[in-house]
Amino acid sequence: MKQDTITLDHGSGGKMSRRLIAEAVLPAFDDPALRCLDDGAVLAVAEGRIAFSTDTFVVDPIFFPGGNIGDLAVNGTVNDLAMCGAVPRYLSVAMIIEEGFPRSDLDRILQTMRRAARAACVRIVTGDTKVVPRGAADKIFINTAGIGVVPAGVHVFGANARVGDRVLLSGTMADHGMTILTQREGLRFDSPLESDTAPLNHLAARMIEGFGPAIHVLRDPTRGGVGTALNEIALSSGVGIAIHEDRLPVRASVAGVCELLGFDPLYVANEGKLVAVVAPEAAREVLALMHADPLGKDACIIGEVVSAGPAPVVMETRIGGTRIVDMLTGEQLPRIC
């Protein structure tokens, strides 16, 4: 008989743990490496470079319009690997589950993870499940770590922005963060918001295949938003970045909610967008390639790389003034991802 809720037994490491893994996890992720139930997965690699990344997801609520903690966790690590110029290959999944968590919710999350992994063409090959007593964690937290293969000749990293480069953003800002916030606060709007969680690896691969060394930096502006991601790039590369407020893409519904609640979309998390710093001569063509991809159809050139100035990132405002765009200061939204 299938139990309705997760119990401490399921995290014992004994018979019930094995049953949960056999009944819920193995069928969902269906991978020969996982099926071995060894302490880790053994995987073949070619000589070269791999990318290695990890991210933990503590989002609240765990289900939201556009996705749930499961696809967020898969896409999050897939995207971090893709931002290193890598082709994501393998993921680990480690869950902390609160005693009493509904088994049906777990199954729904696992199925979503399976679909997300398939969409991103990554294999889930190893994992871990812990159960903690009621109150010691809130519902479920999921960590993913991932390994990707960096193709020969690809060098995409945060310190690689050069003066004159163009700064591209693949689509609208703040969709994920404002969706989570409005869900958490129980706010309802005429045009419902939806998270943008999506795997960016296919888009990133096309950009790299098409334009190789002209792609200097890729970064997904998650926690801290586009404003913080641009600051990180500018600081890593020792350059300045100038952006233009009138070119920043924000969905009208999202902009309205941001205005109403006093959030600046530049600092709100995205989960399916990338910032690309690109050689100037390639920028128009890269933009055209992005426009041809569903995940890049709203892509814009939002600014350019300039010499390092007093502030890493400055913005020309709509009325023609100049504003410093600092990193996010203070916490806007806990448990956004």
Add this chain to the structure above:
Amino acid sequence: MKQDTITLDHGSGGKMSRRLIAEAVLPAFDDPALRCLDDGAVLAVAEGRIAFSTDTFVVDPIFFPGGNIGDLAVNGTVNDLAMCGAVPRYLSVAMIIEEGFPRSDLDRILQTMRRAARAACVRIVTGDTKVVPRGAADKIFINTAGIGVVPAGVHVFGANARVGDRVLLSGTMADHGMTILTQREGLRFDSPLESDTAPLNHLAARMIEGFGPAIHVLRDPTRGGVGTALNEIALSSGVGIAIHEDRLPVRASVAGVCELLGFDPLYVANEGKLVAVVAPEAAREVLALMHADPLGKDACIIGEVVSAGPAPVVMETRIGGTRIVDMLTGEQLPRIC
């Protein structure tokens, strides 16, 4: 000014997150790959096989005699990789911290992780830090994932036990689990217990280097204890395992506490012990090699692999009877690791 406690800001992804990473994490782990602050680490690998593993640590209390959640987290993944026959190379560290967690405790844990990584000769190359509001998690949870390199010709896996093989255990059982339990319950004894948390990769490497294909299976009996680990091996390999109660090593102080509190040491977690299934002709020499290592000085041959019978694991008891050793059923101790 250094803040005394972790605040939600520290998990914002913005300025305070960066400051915490710069002040606390980068100096502790001091690695060029980590210092890049990119979305992941890019690492060179030779052609061959890698092992990939992950484990989350939710131990309570977080500080205990013999270690803390930090070395437990490093050693845990190091050991899982070593049990795949791999040489551990790279770790990720992902933390979930409760708002209000003392900064001094965090620093202490990070320093312990640094020392543990050095002792195991692994690099911490990528990571993630999330902060959740008070009450959404209990103090701190740490996930580590790891990558190791499997030397050519090494094939150590759970399904590789063969009839006639000898079963070796590297030292005494139940030290970690009973230490955590007595700490949590505030029990005091004349001879204080101590966790056995330790990196097993050097011992495992010596065994593999010395005896190559004679080492069939390695497993670290953590949650679920030696009893469960033996069941897993027997089930994976489609064999039976017979062990002898009078050969099972248990420290007298631990045996006493187990007896007092009604725990069977066969099911209590270990964090610095390994089970090895070894070709019979090599068993004596492997045992001698283990005895020469501080982590194997109490090693014993505890049993042998037999044909699959009605039960995967049986034990000859001290009084000459036979008992079935099942997997752990029910939860003995939540949050043991």
